[in-house]
Amino acid sequence: MNFIKSNHYDINFVKENMMGPNSMKTIEELSESLYLERGMRVLDLGCGKGLTSIFLAKEYGVTVFATDLWISATDNYNRFKGIGLEDKIIPIHAEAHNLPFAHEFFDVAVSIDAYHYFGAKEGYLSEHLAPLIKKGGQIAVSIPGIKHEFTNGIPTELLPYCSYDMNFHSCNWWRDLWEKSDLVSVQECKEMRCFKEAWQDWLSYDKDSKEDDIKMLEGKNADYFNLVSIKAIRL
Numbered sequence: 001m002n003f004i005k006s007n008h009y010d011i012n013f014v015k016e017n018m019m020g021p022n023s024m025k026t027i028e029e030l031s032e033s034l035y036l037e038r039g040m041r042v043l044d045l046g047c048g049k050g051l052t053s054i055f056l057a058k059e060y061g062v063t064v065f066a067t068d069l070w071i072s073a074t075d076n077y078n079r080f081k082g083i084g085l086e087d088k089i090i091p092i093h094a095e096a097h098n099l100p101f102a103h104e105f106f107d108v109a110v111s112i113d114a115y116h117y118f119g120a121k122e123g124y125l126s127e128h129l130a131p132l133i134k135k136g137g138q139i140a141v142s143i144p145g146i147k148h149e150f151t152n153g154i155p156t157e158l159l160p161y162c163s164y165d166m167n168f169h170s171c172n173w174w175r176d177l178w179e180k181s182d183l184v185s186v187q188e189c190k191e192m193r194c195f196k197e198a199w200q201d202w203l204s205y206d207k208d209s210k211e212d213d214i215k216m217l218e219g220k221n222a223d224y225f226n227l228v229s230i231k232a233i234r235l
């Protein structure tokens with residue numbers, strides 16, 4: 001894939017702030033399916049250190065509410081201020097089941113490499129996320145996933161690295177879950193093209209701390225995995 005936009009960012013800044021597969025590349029691909037225009041309000045849920053929020057604010061001129069649990073609002077504010085984006089990105093510290101926003105406040109919600117931590121249960125979308133999006137607004141999520149459900153149990157070669165509570169699921173599984181919500185209409189659910197490159201960027205940096213991820217995706221093991229994207233419209 002040709003990452004025309006994300007390749008412009010300082011690679012050292014990106015590496016320092018990555019928390020998983022390169023989210024700048026993921027958001028570049030995900031945003032191809034979104035309608036984004038200057039001034040829109042975007043919720044970036046589970047934004048981590050805010051790489052995707054930075055990308056959206058810079059590339060599209062949207063106002064981003066960069067919301068995360070593990071990373072403090074002050075940490076993110078200092079990062080956004082450091083690159084002059086403090087007026088375009090609002091850092092929020094919040095848990096995904098207790099989001100401090102008005103209903104129908106956002107034009108768009110995105111979530112990259114985070115939704116599987118809190119959104120894999122039926123009801124999450126309808127109760128917590130969809131109500132915050134304006135009717136006709138867009139919700140787009142990218143999640144590490146698997147090509148097919150492990151219906152006969154987790155394959156032996158993956159047992160040391162994978163467990164069911166990691167919520168790795170297939171496109172069809174996520175589509176079925178989202179289609180249970182009557183607040184959204186699922187527009188697309190697919191495997192992302194950036195899978196290989198986004199993971200490679202993550203695994204090639206600070207390798208010593210990533211032994212398990214490297215083994216999980218080594219050789220033929222990589223064939224089990226993908227990155228799933230889902231896009232829906234708020235009804």
Ligand SMILES: C[S@@+](CC[C@H](N)C(=O)[O-])C[C@H]1O[C@@H](n2cnc3c(N)ncnc32)[C@H](O)[C@@H]1O
Pocket residue numbers: 017018019020021023045046047048049050051052067068069070071094095096097111112113114117118
């Ligand atoms: C692997 S990191 C990805 C961060 C970022 N989106 C990226 O791709 O670089 C997962 C993020 O999900 C967030 N997260 C996990 N559980 C959450 C919850 N219950 N509420 C809000 N955020 C949550 C964490 O704070 C963490 O920053």
